[in-house]
Amino acid sequence: MKPRSLKPEAINTGSMADIAFLLLIFFLVSTTILQEQGLILKLPPKPEEQNTAKISERNLFKILINSQNQYLIRGEISPDLSGLRSQVKSFVMNRGAIPTLSDHPEKAIISIKTNRGTEYQYFIEVLDEVKEAYYELYGEQVGMTAEAYRQLDQRDPSEYQLYLQGKEGLPMNISIADPD
Amino acid sequence: MNTANRFKKKNQHTAEISTASLPDIVFLLLFFFMVSATIKTKEEMITVEIPKAQALTKVDQKSLLREISIGLPKSSRYGSSPSIEAGGRIISLEELPQWGIEQREQLPEAQKDQMIILLRADEHVSMGLVSDVQEKLKEINARKILYRTLKETGS
Numbered sequence: 001m002k003p004r005s006l007k008p009e010a011i012n013t014g015s016m017a018d019i020a021f022l023l024l025i026f027f028l029v030s031t032t033i034l035q036e037q038g039l040i041l042k043l044p045p046k047p048e049e050q051n052t053a054k055i056s057e058r059n060l061f062k063i064l065i066n067s068q069n070q071y072l073i074r075g076e077i078s079p080d081l082s083g084l085r086s087q088v089k090s091f092v093m094n095r096g097a098i099p100t101l102s103d104h105p106e107k108a109i110i111s112i113k114t115n116r117g118t119e120y121q122y123f124i125e126v127l128d129e130v131k132e133a134y135y136e137l138y139g140e141q142v143g144m145t146a147e148a149y150r151q152l153d154q155r156d157p158s159e160y161q162l163y164l165q166g167k168e169g170l171p172m173n174i175s176i177a178d179p180d
Numbered sequence: 181m182n183t184a185n186r187f188k189k190k191n192q193h194t195a196e197i198s199t200a201s202l203p204d205i206v207f208l209l210l211f212f213f214m215v216s217a218t219i220k221t222k223e224e225m226i227t228v229e230i231p232k233a234q235a236l237t238k239v240d241q242k243s244l245l246r247e248i249s250i251g252l253p254k255s256s257r258y259g260s261s262p263s264i265e266a267g268g269r270i271i272s273l274e275e276l277p278q279w280g281i282e283q284r285e286q287l288p289e290a291q292k293d294q295m296i297i298l299l300r301a302d303e304h305v306s307m308g309l310v311s312d313v314q315e316k317l318k319e320i321n322a323r324k325i326l327y328r329t330l331k332e333t334g335s
Contacts (some may be wrong), residue, residue, distance in 0.1 A: 013200060020206035027213045034243055036298060036326065037236045043314055043323040065307075084193060117306030120250075120301045121231040123310070131235035150237065179311050 040126055041174065058100060059107045061091050063126055067117030071126070088133035092170065105170050113177035122157050130174055138166035225258065226251040226265045231303040233329035244296050245326070246283040248276075251302035251310060262305050264313060276316040284322065293321075300328040 060126050063084075064072040071078045073087065092108045094101035102108035110130050114123050135146035142149065149166055152159045228251040238244060249265040263270050266279050284295050297317055301310055319324065 013203065016191040017199065017201040017206055020203050020210060024206055024210045024213065027210060027217065036242060036328075036334060037238045037331075038240070038298070038328040039233055039235060040237045040296070040324070041324045043318055043325060045321070045323065046318050081276035109186055114307040114311070116306060116311070118305065120305045120307060121303030123307055124231040124233055124303070127327070128329070135235050140296050146235070150235070154251045155240075176311075176314070178315075179307050 035066045039087075039124065039131055041127070041176070044175065048165055055107075055109060056103075059102045059104075059109055061088065061108065061110045063110070063112050063130075065112075065114045065118045065122050067115040069122045071122075081125060084126070084129045085133045085136070088130055089137060092134070092137065109173040109175055111175045111177055114179045114180045116121065118179070128175070131172070134170065134172045137170055141168065141170070217242065223267070224249070225254055225268075225270055226263060226302075227254055228302045229304070230299050230300060230328055230330050232332040233327075234332050235324075236329060236331060239296060239326060241294075243289075244287070244291060244294050245298045246280075246295060247298045247300060248313065249300040249301075250305050253303075262302070262307075262309050273312055273316060276313065277320045280317060280320045280322050284320075294324070295322055296324045296326050297322055298326045298328055 040108060062072075066072070071081065073084060078084070088110060091101045091110075092105050094103070094108075095104040095105065112123070112126055112130070132146060135149055139146045139149040142165050144162075144166075149163075152163045154163055156162050226249045228249050247266070249264075250262060252261075253259060253263050253270065258270050264273065264276065265271070266276070267283075271279060280295075280297075284292055287295060299310075299313070314325070317325070
């Protein structure tokens with residue numbers, strides 16, 4: 001009797017892993033990882049607060065999208081957005097060289113105007129192309145790709161410095177006009 | 181005889197890999213997912229197909245984000261025209277400024293002007309409604325907007 005009770009009884013923990021896996025799978029299925037990413041934009045203030053500075057026509061890059069989701073870029077009908085990015089880049093970085101394009105990057109404004117019937121995704125496509133063009137310019141200023149530039153961690157002092165250096169002198173002036 | 185015995189004794193022990201630490205590893209994974217994820221507390225009332233884009237920016241301060249969805253309602257109780265959902269219910273355009281002000285009140289004093297509106301709009305929704313929402317947001321001076329998009333794969 002005595003030697004029997006002295007023997008330590010081991011609890012089988014083999015199924016512990018299974019239980020934990022079950023819990024893990026439950027949480028995997030029932031949760032969504034926070035993924036707040038998208039295109040950030042600052043809307044203009046209400047008209048009464050706006051400062052109505054005169055903008056010369058050459059500094060305005062107009063993109064219109066009609067209710068049939070067709071693009072009108074600088075007065076020309078465009079079937080797709082393939083050339084838009086390079087067009088925006090040369091417009092912004094013109095620095096007064098060609099009379100029809102902007103005379104300074106800081107004055108260049110990209111205006112996107114939609115119709116009330118335009119589908120949201122076409123607007124996003126245009127906004128994305130314009131933002132991408134700016135990010136490519138920012139990247140070029142610090143010798144990076146647009147993708148790498150966006151990945152810069154602003155909390156890291158040295159990367160924040162690069163981030164500021166890329167933006168230097170190139171404000172992202174995107175204007176969203178009220179639709180017709 | 182003696183040597184044979186010694187070998188035999190050794191071979192009786194079968195080498196087993198200890199799995200005692202396996203639960204610990206799995207629990208560690210479990211805690212990681214519990215911390216990094218949020219539970220879906222409410223069922224979405226609107227179907228939103230998010231458009232894709234490349235030039236994405238990530239927002240780090242998640243406490244500043246307030247979400248508005250625009251899309252077609254899932255249930256026919258709310259009609260079949262595109263609607264706005266904020267704070268877990270369908271609201272009308274007129275209620276939107278009130279909602280925005282309430283949301284801003286929840287932020288700490290120093291961050292009241294930094295509220296970012298996370299706009300989740302369906303890709304087929306018309307710009308008319310989206311711009312109406314933007315107009316209402318301008319009224320209450322909530323002008324920072326994050327258009328929620330997905331990462332474009334390929335190209």
